Amino acid sequence: MPEISNITTGNPISPGGNRSSRRGGLPSINLPFIVVIALLVLYGLVVVYSAVSTDEDYSFTRQLAGVGIGLVVMAVIWAFDYRRLSDYTAVFLIINVVLILSPHLPLIGVNTMGATSWIKIGPLPQLQPGEFAKITVILLDASIMARYQGRLDDLTEYLKAVGMMLVPFVCIMTQPDLGTGLVYLFIAAVALVVGGANVRYLIITLVICVLMVVAVFLIDEVIKNASGEYKLLKQYQRDRLLVFMNQGSTDLTDEGYNLQQAMIAIGSGGLFGQGYMQGSQHALGILPEAPTDFIFCVLAEELGFFGVLALLVLYAALVIIGFRIANASSDMFGVLIVMCILGMWLFHILENIGMTCGLMPITGIPLPFMSYGTSFMIMNFALLGFMGSVWAHGMENTRRTSYATPH
Amino acid sequence: MVFAIVVAIVTLVVIAAAVAAFFIIRSRNEGAVGKPRGGRDVVKSIDHISALPSHGRPSVSPTPSISTSSVRTAPSSTTGRPSETVHSRFVAVGVLATVVFGALTAKLWSMQVLSSGSYKNEALQNKYTTVATPAPRGLVYDANGVLLVKNRTVLTVLADASVAENHDVIQRLSAVLGIPYNIVSLRIQNQSSGAQSQRVVAADARQRDVAFIAEHSDAFEGVTVQERTVREYPYGALAAHVLGYTGTVSEEELLTVPENRVIELGDTVGKSGIEAYYDNMLAGEHGQRRVIVDSQGRVVEVESETQATRGNDVHLTINAAVQYIADLELANLIAPEGVIGKGRGVGGAVVAMDVTDGSIIAMASYPTFDPTTFTGGIAQDVWDLYSTEESYYPLLNRAISGTYPAASTYKAYTSLAGLKYGFADDKKKWNCEGSWDGFNSGDWQNCWDLGGHGEIDLFRGIRVSCDVVFYEIAKDFFYAGVTQGGSISDTALQEEIAKFGFGQQTGIDLSGEEAGRIPTPEWKVQHWVDVPTEGYWRGGDLTNLVIGQGDCLITPLQNAVGYAAVATGNLMRPHLLKEVRNTEDQPVVTFEPEVVSVPDVKPEHYKQVRTALNYVGVDSDAVVNAFEEWGVDVMTVGSKTGTGEVAGKGDVAWYVCYYPFDKPKYVVSTCIEQGGGGAIIAGPVGAHVMGALISADRGDLTDVGWVAGSSGKSVALGTTGAEARTD
Incomplete structure (x- = not known):
């Protein structure tokens, strides 16, 4: 990797910071970044260990394996120069479509609970390609916006960009998987905002989005009156929305019961928590999906408000480091990649923690570095790898290396 | 901070x-x-x-x-x-x-x-579940402190409903408990105690089998062992109909729980007899067990436990020794080898009562059952057997729920009615020629003695039970009725009979009591509403009624209460409860004697009828001998026989007696279904039970023995039970 940067730079007055770090024998190692990652992943493993300890359906070893594979993936991507990918917009688009639509293929597609979101190839564990597609969606959106170099005022170009960004969303809605679809949309929104799209266009787009959501509900109502059942939104989606709107209602559906139990788990944690491995709500199996979607409840129940704050501080630190990497990046593509990654994590954090405490409607979106799940863990490490790559390769012409390296 | x-x-x-x-x-x-x-x-x-x-x-x-x-x-x-x-x-x-x-x-x-506090409370509520543990029921004693119903601690093996699909576990349970595979499987599929509750696999498992299951709990998923108390009956079927039986509460019963009673699903409640009537008293207070339960309902930890308290003890007025004689007498007469049809009659009842306060000393009904059969749920085959016609329904308490024509035992009441209205007196004489057509209708009615009794007064009319005397009295009542142009009520005779408690419940502390029936013109119209031509009240109806035949129906208990009133002048409310004592042996409820009414009968009329009743027994050798066996002089007894005719069946044999004649203390009412002649069949049974009462009173009779429940078997009755009437 240093060779590559040397060649691309080809500059006799290359940054002193870079050089000095190389002399230390640990080139391109961002220590705060590494520390925050290590703490987050360790914290996640500690919580997952407690969460899976009472449920035989989950294996802690598998989660460890996910972290192991993730570390390798991260290292490989970190070493890879992300800039080589900036011209492959069309390729990303194709990969996205293929990945997201792959569960529809016969033989490997698996249909569970009304959604065709999983594939199974030979002896490999079941995988969710929509999860990995988040990476290519970020690369796609970043590469689309990078070419405008931070300014997009041309309406035709804007529409073209938006149109391409919508392709993964349309594909995922065929599974259908609204939760992941919203993540794609949010990534696209971050790419548009950071990529410098005209503010007026952005506002108009937002208004159109709101109108379309309203239209979906109205049309669904018309369809129901005509045919007797809702077609556009599924019943469970309506239930989740109703539960969100009527919190505290005693007339509980399954979803309402889940939310109530999640909130009891969080609230009963208090300041200091019930103690590690002592949470009664998940130990007795009252908490639904404790190791996956509701992992945050396990943490909040056992480690209390302090444990929760520790997690939020780690997330905040990760976001701050991300900002610094983006800020130091020498090209727009790198900036956009990092900002889209941060945006995606923010959305995951807001939605996952928000749904467990009643701030957001329930969707099946996992909590980065915490939730049980190998696919999701590997995907997050890959994203870390891209951040590392941007940090390592994106600043080669800048003097700001010192910014992020310790003295 | x-x-x-x-x-x-x-x-x-x-x-x-x-x-x-x-x-x-x-x-x-x-x-x-x-x-x-x-x-x-x-x-x-x-x-x-x-x-x-x-x-x-x-x-x-x-x-x-x-x-x-x-x-x-x-x-x-x-x-x-x-x-x-x-x-x-x-x-x-x-x-x-x-x-x-x-x-x-x-x-x-x-x-x-x-707001952590409220969430913590909810989490605790989630964490802990309070489970009610069943309380032992109170015990039941007789009047002298003989224990009739006690409790026994048993180990009950229970299985979750899901075990029904687990063949391995069923196989192992079958092997360990020694119960056939398909029976275990059936018991687990039985939903009678509620769809969600655990099913009883073995109600009374052996200690070592339970220990094996506990040691190998992994191999018995969904199987638990519970300590429960069940009823035990030291004397088998003794007084079974009085005591009744218990069972697991049904879903219908849970809907009608009395206000001061707490019943949980799976609890044992009284289903009949005093177990049901005094269920509130006998039921204990549930214990509370605070446990940590996981979302699958498995108990993870027991946090605290308060013990259940036993219910109150019920002391009955029953004398177990007399009851034993009554039960034996019926069993020996009706089913000498345990099979109905090999003796006399197909069923029967004896009621012995203290005339002074209405206490029931003995109440027997045959065929009977052993309440032990009901502990831990009655087996389906036994239930089916007891529901067949061939078994003659052992669960029926004939003393209060069996209704029979009163036959000649009615004559004591109708005599008093005749005396009251002047249709009979100490001088009046009638002529019996063996058959009678006082209404000139062409339909002749017979006296039981077709040879005729000749010239006869009321005293002899009662003593030899001459029907013609009473036909004449009924005829007088008929023509004196308003519809016939007379001055008295058309139902004057019925009203007099009703004063002795007929046509209404006696109010005994048992459920399922029948009121019987005194036919009236109004009743007849109602009864024949679909065939109006038959609903016409005729003189013949009244002449049937006056001798206790036709449409009149009474229970053996009503006859005991009625004769007690004839003997004492007071109509008492019969009762089985002596007192209720709490676990510290302090009385909490004591029964007070209750005079329901005092029939307005003149003392000289009572005297006339009682004198005649005094001479009924001496005419029958069977009765005289039966009393002598127990050392009782028949002349110290007032009694009446009766033989009721039932269309298409053998006669109902009746014998009612009270003792001592001059200062009455006890009354015994005996009724044998399809038994035949009252004096020959019912007489000795009643005399023996009265003898037992007198012996017990003296303290000579204290032995109580074990009584067998009915086998449910029967053969065709050897005797027709319909020989010529002898009363």
């Missing part, structure tokens, strides 16, 4: 957010202002070059840019790193991040710190 810590933490988070904002703003400012800082200027110049539109790939050019201090927000700026061109957009994402972390922190702060 805690508050201070929390404030400190929140401050830290705010600082963290502020730091984030600081970095964003700082990078913005630096890019915009671009202060010259030594060697960095050189690098900055390279930045500008790399920011040239080059589709992301920085092309390195040695030409440094000049404009190092361009306007920061200008999108057209070509100065600085690419991030500088989108600084305002960075701020937008930074604000988003701050909002996300701020909102989550605020919400979690409110949940985990401000």
Whole structure:
């Protein structure tokens, strides 16, 4: 990797910071970044260990394996120069479509609970390609916006960009998987905002989005009156929305019961928590999906408000480091990649923690570095790898290396 | 203190957010202002070059840019790193991040710190479940403290409903408990105690089998062992109909739980007899067991436990020794080898009562059952057997629920009615020619003695039970009725009979009591509503009624209460309860004798009838001998026989007696279904039970033995039970 940067730079007055770090024998190692990652992943493993300890359906070893594979993936991507990918917009688009639509293929597609979101190839564990597609969606959106170099005022170009960004969303809605679809949309929104799209266009787009959501509900109502059942939104989606709107209602559906139990788990944690491995709500199996979607409840129940704050501080630190990497990046593509990654994590954090405490409607979106799940863990490490790559390769012409390296 | 810590933490988070904002703003400012800082200027110049539109790939050019201090927000700026061109957009994402972390922190702060208490309570409620443990029922004693119903602790093996699909576990249960595979399977599929509740596999398992199951709990998933108390009956079927039986509460019963009673699903409740009538008294108070249960309902830990308290003990007025004689007498007469049909009659009842206070000393009904059969749920085959016609329904308490024509035992009451209205007196005589057609209808009615009794007064009429005497009395009643142009009520005779408690429940402390029937013109119209021509009340109806035949129906208990009233002048409310004692043996309820009414009968009329009743027994050798066996002189007894005719069946044999004649203390009413002649069949049974009463009173009779339940078997009755009447 240093060779590559040397060649691309080809500059006799290359940054002193870079050089000095190389002399230390640990080139391109961002220590705060590494520390925050290590703490987050360790914290996640500690919580997952407690969460899976009472449920035989989950294996802690598998989660460890996910972290192991993730570390390798991260290292490989970190070493890879992300800039080589900036011209492959069309390729990303194709990969996205293929990945997201792959569960529809016969033989490997698996249909569970009304959604065709999983594939199974030979002896490999079941995988969710929509999860990995988040990476290519970020690369796609970043590469689309990078070419405008931070300014997009041309309406035709804007529409073209938006149109391409919508392709993964349309594909995922065929599974259908609204939760992941919203993540794609949010990534696209971050790419548009950071990529410098005209503010007026952005506002108009937002208004159109709101109108379309309203239209979906109205049309669904018309369809129901005509045919007797809702077609556009599924019943469970309506239930989740109703539960969100009527919190505290005693007339509980399954979803309402889940939310109530999640909130009891969080609230009963208090300041200091019930103690590690002592949470009664998940130990007795009252908490639904404790190791996956509701992992945050396990943490909040056992480690209390302090444990929760520790997690939020780690997330905040990760976001701050991300900002610094983006800020130091020498090209727009790198900036956009990092900002889209941060945006995606923010959305995951807001939605996952928000749904467990009643701030957001329930969707099946996992909590980065915490939730049980190998696919999701590997995907997050890959994203870390891209951040590392941007940090390592994106600043080669800048003097700001010192910014992020310790003295 | 805690508050201070929390404030400190929140401050830290705010600082963290502020730091984030600081970095964003700082990078913005630096890019915009671009202060010259030594060697960095050189690098900055390279930045500008790399920011040239080059589709992301920085092309390195040695030409440094000049404009190092361009306007920061200008999108057209070509100065600085690419991030500088989108600084305002960075701020937008930074604000988003701050909002996300701020909102989550605020919400979690409110949940985990401000309202943590209520959530903690809910978590505790989730964690702990209070389970009611069954309480042992109170015991049942007879009047002298003989224990009739006691409790036994048993180990009950229970299985979850899901075990029904687990063949391995069923196989193992079958092997360990020694119960056939298909029976275990059937018991687990039985939903009678509720769809969700556990099913009883073995109600009374052996200690070592239970120990084996406990040691190998992994191999018996869904199987639990519970300590329960069940009823035990030291004397088998003794007084079975009085005691009744218990069973698991049904879903219908749960809907009608009395206000002061707590019944949980799976509890044992009284189903019949005094177990049902005094269920409130006998039922104990549930214990409470606070347990930690996981979401699958498995008990993880028992946190605390309060013991259940046993119910109150019930002391009955029954004398077990007399009851034993009564039960034996019926069993020996009706089913000498345990099979109905090999003796006399197919069923019967004996009621012995203290005439002074209405206490029931013995109440027997045959065929009978052993309440033990019901502990832990009655087996289906036994239930089916007891529901067949061939078994003659052992669960029926014939003493209170069996209704029979009163036959000649009615004559004591109808005599008093005749005396009251002057249709009979101490002088009046009638002539019996064996048959009678006082209404000149052409339908002759017979006296039981077809040879005729000749000239006869009321005394002899009662003593030899001459029907013609009573036909005449009924005829007088008929013609004196308003519809026939007379001056008295058409139902004057019925009203007099009703004064002795007929046609209504006696009010005994048992459920399922029948009221019987005194036919009236009104009743007849109702009864024949579909065939109006038959609903016409005729003189013949009254002549049938006067001798206790036709449509009149009474229970053996009503006859005991009625004869007690004839003997004493008071109509008593019969009762089985002597007192209820709590677990400290203190009486909590004591029964007070209750005079229901005093029939308005003149003393001289009573005297006339009682004198005749005194001479009934002496005419029958069977009765005289039966009394002598127990050392009782028949002349100290007042009694009446009766033989009731039932269409298509054998006669109902009746014998009612009270003792001592001059100062009555006890009454015994005996009724044998399809037994035949009253004096020959029912007489000895009644005499023996009366003898037992007298012996017990003297303290000579205390032995109580074990009584067998009915086998449910029967053969065709050897005797027709319909020989010529002898009363």
